[in-house]
Amino acid sequence: xxxxxxxxxxxxxxxxxxxxxxxxxxxxxxxxxxxxxxxxxxxxxxxxxxxxxxxxxxxxxxxxxxxxxxxxxxxxxxxxxxxxxxxxxxxxxxxxxxxxxxxxxxxxxxxxx
Amino acid sequence: xxxxxxxxxxxxxxxxxxxxxxxxxxxxxxxxxxxxxxxxxxxxxxxxxxxxxxxxxxxxxxxxxxxxxxxxxxxxxxxxxxxxxxxxxxxxxxxxxxxxxxxxxxxxxxx
Numbered sequence: 001x002x003x004x005x006x007x008x009x010x011x012x013x014x015x016x017x018x019x020x021x022x023x024x025x026x027x028x029x030x031x032x033x034x035x036x037x038x039x040x041x042x043x044x045x046x047x048x049x050x051x052x053x054x055x056x057x058x059x060x061x062x063x064x065x066x067x068x069x070x071x072x073x074x075x076x077x078x079x080x081x082x083x084x085x086x087x088x089x090x091x092x093x094x095x096x097x098x099x100x101x102x103x104x105x106x107x108x109x110x111x112x113x
Numbered sequence: 114x115x116x117x118x119x120x121x122x123x124x125x126x127x128x129x130x131x132x133x134x135x136x137x138x139x140x141x142x143x144x145x146x147x148x149x150x151x152x153x154x155x156x157x158x159x160x161x162x163x164x165x166x167x168x169x170x171x172x173x174x175x176x177x178x179x180x181x182x183x184x185x186x187x188x189x190x191x192x193x194x195x196x197x198x199x200x201x202x203x204x205x206x207x208x209x210x211x212x213x214x215x216x217x218x219x220x221x222x223x224x
Contacts, residue, residue, distance in 0.1 A: 006156075031210060040121065042201070042216035043157075050210075059212075090156055094205035100145040100205045102212065 003027065004105035006091050011110045013085075021076045021108045023091030029103070030096040032074035036060060037088040037107075049074055059062075078110065085112045119202055128224050136202035136215045139183065140208050143204040147212065148187045159185045160200075162177065171184050178218030192222045207221040 004025045012037050013019045023032065034046040045058030049068040063082025078085045088109050092102040119136045126132055145164055149157035161176040163169045163185075169176045175188040185204070188197055199219050203212040211214075 026121075040216065043214040045211060047213065088154075094210060100210060100212065101147060101159050101162050102203075103159060104149075107154070107157045110156070 004091060004093055006089075006105040006108050008047045008066060008108060009106065011108055013110070013112050015112055016080045017112075018079050019085075019110065019112075021078065021089055021091075021110070023074045023105060024072055025074075025091075025101065025105075026072060027093055027095070028071075029093035030071065031039055032068070032093040033092040033094070033102060034058075034064075034066065034074070034076045035090045035092065043090065046076065052085055078112075084111065085110060115215050117204060119218055121130050121216055123217060123219040124222050125221045125223060126192055126196040128192060128194060128222055130192050130222070132192050132196070132220060132222075134187040134189070134200045134202075134218050136204075137183055138185075138204060138213075140206070140213070141183065142144065142156050142206040143183075143213075144207045145205040145212075146176070146185050148174075149196075149201040149203060150196075151201060151217065153198075155217065157201055165209055187202045190221075192220075194224055196220060197222050207224075 007022045033048040035043040047066040049055035065077045091105040117138045148161040151157040166180045173190045177186040199217040202215040203219045207214045
């Protein structure tokens with residue numbers, strides 16, 4: 001059963017702590033993406049990776065970091081430098097080649113207090 | 114002016130109605146157009162995907178692109194309460210695999 005998994009579904013952290021969100025896919029997709037979704041603001045791109053060991057900053061990369069050591073995995077770390085980290089985080093992937101469609105995981109709701 | 118404009122709604126319709134959801138855009142280079150459905154607290158699900166202008170139909174859903182007017186639509190026939198969700202449009206330039214998303218329209222279909 002192919003798909004994208006994100007864990008955990010809900011995550012709570014204290015301010016000043018780094019936290020890592022997991023994203024795994026078994027679709028054999030090459031490209032992976034991280035978005036942040038806030039009420040009324042739509043999806044904003046944090047980081048994306050087209051191939052293993054390579055990634056690029058999106059529109060709101062400050063305070064976030066990623067790694068892409070395996071094709072299947074693209075974890076996102078929300079650092080203490082991120083000023084407003086409470087949000088719904090979505091991971092997506094895209095099949096290799098000229099396809100433009102992205103497929104999304106179920107999301108992680110991060111609450112920082 | 115944002116690149117992609119989408120009325121946030123909510124749009125409330127009775128069950129069985131034909132629903133029209135729309136996005137307008139300013140970037141004439143957009144060529145690939147997608148519609149996603151997102152239920153509350155879930156990830157977006159790809160519904161329809163079209164290239165350039167024209168119509169595409171899939172069951173109760175029809176996607177329509179009018180590049181001359183920079184306007185795309187998603188029609189839902191015989192709407193059901195299970196269609197209640199937020200609908201996001203997304204579009205990409207040719208050669209760019211980073212889509213621009215609309216903010217989403219909240220749809221409520223009441224029995």
